[in-house]
Amino acid sequence: MIHLFKIGSADRLFLLSGFFILVHLPFLLWNDTPLIQEIMRMHLGDRLSYGWRLYAQALDDTAPFPSLVYASLAKFGLMHFKVQRLLASLLLWFQAIWFNKMARRYQLVSDRNFLFAFFFLVFAHAGADTMSLSPALFASGFLLFSCGILFRILKDGAGPDDAMKMGLWLGMAFISYQPSLIFILPFFLSALLFSGFRLNHYLLSAAAALLPAFAVYAFYNFFGGKADFVFCFLAPFRMQPFVSLLNLEYLLIPALVMTAISVFGWVYANQNSRVNFHRLGFNVFFFAAIAGLISIFLSSCRTGEGLLLLLAPSAGLMAQFTLHCRNRLLAEGSGQLLVFLFIGSFYFTNGTFSAAQPVSAGLFMEDPPLGFEVNFKDRSLLLLGNDVRYYRYNPPATRYFRFYLSQLSRRNSATYEGLIQWHQCLAEDPPQLIFDPSGLIPDLALHLPEFRRSYRSTFYPNLYEAIPGTTFGTVKK
Numbered sequence: 001m002i003h004l005f006k007i008g009s010a011d012r013l014f015l016l017s018g019f020f021i022l023v024h025l026p027f028l029l030w031n032d033t034p035l036i037q038e039i040m041r042m043h044l045g046d047r048l049s050y051g052w053r054l055y056a057q058a059l060d061d062t063a064p065f066p067s068l069v070y071a072s073l074a075k076f077g078l079m080h081f082k083v084q085r086l087l088a089s090l091l092l093w094f095q096a097i098w099f100n101k102m103a104r105r106y107q108l109v110s111d112r113n114f115l116f117a118f119f120f121l122v123f124a125h126a127g128a129d130t131m132s133l134s135p136a137l138f139a140s141g142f143l144l145f146s147c148g149i150l151f152r153i154l155k156d157g158a159g160p161d162d163a164m165k166m167g168l169w170l171g172m173a174f175i176s177y178q179p180s181l182i183f184i185l186p187f188f189l190s191a192l193l194f195s196g197f198r199l200n201h202y203l204l205s206a207a208a209a210l211l212p213a214f215a216v217y218a219f220y221n222f223f224g225g226k227a228d229f230v231f232c233f234l235a236p237f238r239m240q241p242f243v244s245l246l247n248l249e250y251l252l253i254p255a256l257v258m259t260a261i262s263v264f265g266w267v268y269a270n271q272n273s274r275v276n277f278h279r280l281g282f283n284v285f286f287f288a289a290i291a292g293l294i295s296i297f298l299s300s301c302r303t304g305e306g307l308l309l310l311l312a313p314s315a316g317l318m319a320q321f322t323l324h325c326r327n328r329l330l331a332e333g334s335g336q337l338l339v340f341l342f343i344g345s346f347y348f349t350n351g352t353f354s355a356a357q358p359v360s361a362g363l364f365m366e367d368p369p370l371g372f373e374v375n376f377k378d379r380s381l382l383l384l385g386n387d388v389r390y391y392r393y394n395p396p397a398t399r400y401f402r403f404y405l406s407q408l409s410r411r412n413s414a415t416y417e418g419l420i421q422w423h424q425c426l427a428e429d430p431p432q433l434i435f436d437p438s439g440l441i442p443d444l445a446l447h448l449p450e451f452r453r454s455y456r457s458t459f460y461p462n463l464y465e466a467i468p469g470t471t472f473g474t475v476k477k
Contacts (some may be wrong), residue, residue, distance in 0.1 A: 002322060002335035007050050008104070008112025010244035017093075021356035022123050024089055027131065031350055033364045033371030035129050036245060036388055041066075042081065042341060043396050045074030047137050050455060056225025057428070059399045061235045061300045065176045065214050066135040084133040092131070096120040099312060102144065105153035108205050108281040108316070115319035120144035122339055123311050123318075125346035126254040126305025126398075129363050132307040139177035144312060145169040147284070150187050154196050154280055163201040166206025174193065175212045176238040179298035180309060184209055186287030194280045232405060235300035242404035243386055244302040245362040252344075254307055255296050258314040261338070265317030272324040282320060289313035300405070303363065365392050371461060379465075382431035384408065425465050426471025430454070434464040 005012055020238060040060075047058045048071035054064065073079045073087075075105050100117035103109050109116075125129060128262060146169035153162050166187065173180040184206070191197040197275075198236060214232075219228040235242070266286040275277055292310035299306060318338070324333040349359045366389045367373060380397040386404050400406040412418030422444060441464060445451045454472040456466045466472070 001339075002115075002332050003328065004117075004120045005114040006111075008114055010033075010115050012462045016118060016121075019118070020089075020093060023125075024131070027086055027347070027350060028082070028089065034064065034392075035132055035363055036146065036365050037129065037134065037301075037305070037363075038081040038084055038132055038404070039199045039391060040388065041070050042074070042079045042134070043068030043391060043401060046395070047401075049074040052221075052223065053221065055228040055232045057399050058401070059228065059232060060230050061404055061405060063135050063175050063178055063233070066133075066138050066170065067131075068353050069138070071444055074396040076449045081132075085131060088131055088133040088137055091133070091137060091141065092124050094126075095144055098141075099144055099315070102148045103259060103281075103316065103319075106148065106155055107282075107318075108151070109323060111189060113323070115321075117340070119315035121313055122342050123258060124308070126258060126310070127251075127306045128346065128349035129246075130307055130358055131346075132431050134303075134308070135177040136305040136308040139173040139180040140177060140308045140311060142169050142173035142450055143309070146173065146183070146187065147288070147312065150190060150283065150284065153191065153197070154284075158191070158195050158197045158201050163197070163205040164208045167205035168211065168223075170205075170209040171212040174209065177306075178233065179295040179306065179307075181209070182291050182295050182298070183288065183309075186284070186291045187288055190280075190284045194283070196427075234475065235405060236298055238300055239297055241302040242299075242300050246303050247358070248391070250359045251296055251302065251304055251307070251409065252343075254304070255293055255310060255339075258310045259289055261291045262286060262310075264317075265321040269317065269320040269324050272326075273320075282317065285313040285316040289317070313364045350374055354359045361415075365389060368392060372463070375460070376433055376463070376465075379432040380428075380429075381433045381435060384434065384436045384440050387437065390435055394430070394433065397433075398425045398429045400425060408440060410440060410443050413440065413447050419444075419448055423450070423473070426451070430466065430472040432466050436462045436464065 004015060011378050041062070044054075044062060044067060048054060049065060052058045053059065054067050060067070072078060073083070079329070096117040100114055100122055103116045104112055142317065143337065143381070146166050149166040149169065151164055153159075153166070170184055170187065173183070188197075188202060188205075191201075215230065216233075220226045245378050255349070266289075269282050272281055273282070289310060292313060294416055295309050296306040318335075322331045322335060325468075332380060349356045368390045377393045379394055380449075381390060381394040382397045382400065383403060391401070400408065412421060441462075443449075445455075450472065453469045454467060456467050457463070
């Protein structure tokens with residue numbers, strides 16, 4: 001099967017399309033459990049589509065570009081999790097074909113083939129949550145564009161325009177998924193070793209890479225919310241995440257497998273290729289694989305989405321191994337083993353198998369307790385905790401719908417500044433329900449009399465509801 005894609009003809013493109021549809025269509029049709037991140041993106045898109053401002057009024061660590069996309073989709077009623085997955089599949093298909101064309105255009109291979117696209121689509125199933133419309137998926141596309149500019153620089157020489165374009169695509173990846181900024185290191189290292197980049201080229205490229213982020217910063221500096229922007233936008237640059245939806249060992253397994261594939265492909269291809277420019281490409285992919293491995297440790301919320309940054313280097317080097325391997329049986333067997341390993345593990349972790357629960361339990365949205373769902377469904381909720389299953393059937397209220405970014409504590413109820421902050425958020429978007437597993441409300445109710453006039457406790461533990469006929473922040477006449 002693998003050798004079918006060594007030929008770059010139109011019928012092989014048709015076969016590649018059929019392969020991707022065959023292996024991915026069951027997930028699109030029959031997996032009806034949304035991911036936690038998909039539900040949270042739906043809520044974020046809804047809030048932004050109604051005019052709320054990211055970071056300042058919707059506390060979230062999602063980067064600006066995907067947030068804009070989610071808001072646009074929500075405006076047209078397209079933010080259902082099934083639609084997210086379908087759009088992610090189309091985007092991955094486009095990236096795979098563009099990656100394959102880039103390899104041919106910049107002479108990373110001697111003959112036309114679809115191996116780059118094939119392995120890109122196989123490795124895209126590296127995690128249970130990699131096939132969704134995630135910020136990392138947007139960043140992956142921009143990194144491919146930037147990588148294409150880099151290969152043009154290596155092939156034809158450096159120019160000021162190319163340096164700026166490479167930096168701008170990196171900057172777009174940065175405002176799509178913040179940890180992707182780390183790829184400036186392998187790109188600059190490749191330019192340093194294999195091109196005629198001068199100091200002004202590096203400075204121009206670095207400035208261009210930061211330009212989109214500075215434009216967003218200028219917006220918040222001018223219109224307000226600068227402190228919230230800085231805190232939320234830089235939150236992913238943490239070695240220790242605020243919340244872990246996926247245990248580190250389950251994230252490291254596919255990451256290390258993909259990195260090992262990259263290293264093996266790099267060594268083998270370097271030993272068997274006699275084309276110098278091909279070998280430059282091997283080194284670029286190798287540096288990028290190391291950066292991709294490091295990037296999975298950078299996230300405010302640990303998920304498997306960061307594995308998408310490893311797709312291009314691992315797919316590129318595995319394709320080169322297949323092209324240069326003289327033992328056809330070895331190349332075919334290793335390729336089919338990877339198909340079985342990645343596609344099989346993807347469906348295993350996305351299925352209902354009890355053995356997969358340690359991996360999938362934290363990624364997929366569960367139903368809230370039955371008593372809560374039956375009695376309090378479809379009412380806006382302020383959740384003072386990280387148990388986001390309560391958001392499955394309840395829209396979030398106030399800017400604190402990602403509680404791990406709120407920095408709320410009992411100290412906020414003991415100072416004037418903290419009480420003002422509470423009052424502003426509750427009055428800005430008064431919730432119908434407040435669920436308080438952390439026990440923050442008793443101290444707040446003690447120091448804020450208006451809260452006692454607007455909310456009362458319910459039979460459900462730690463849950464408060466708005467008193468009928470009252471709205472927090474308004475004065476009765």
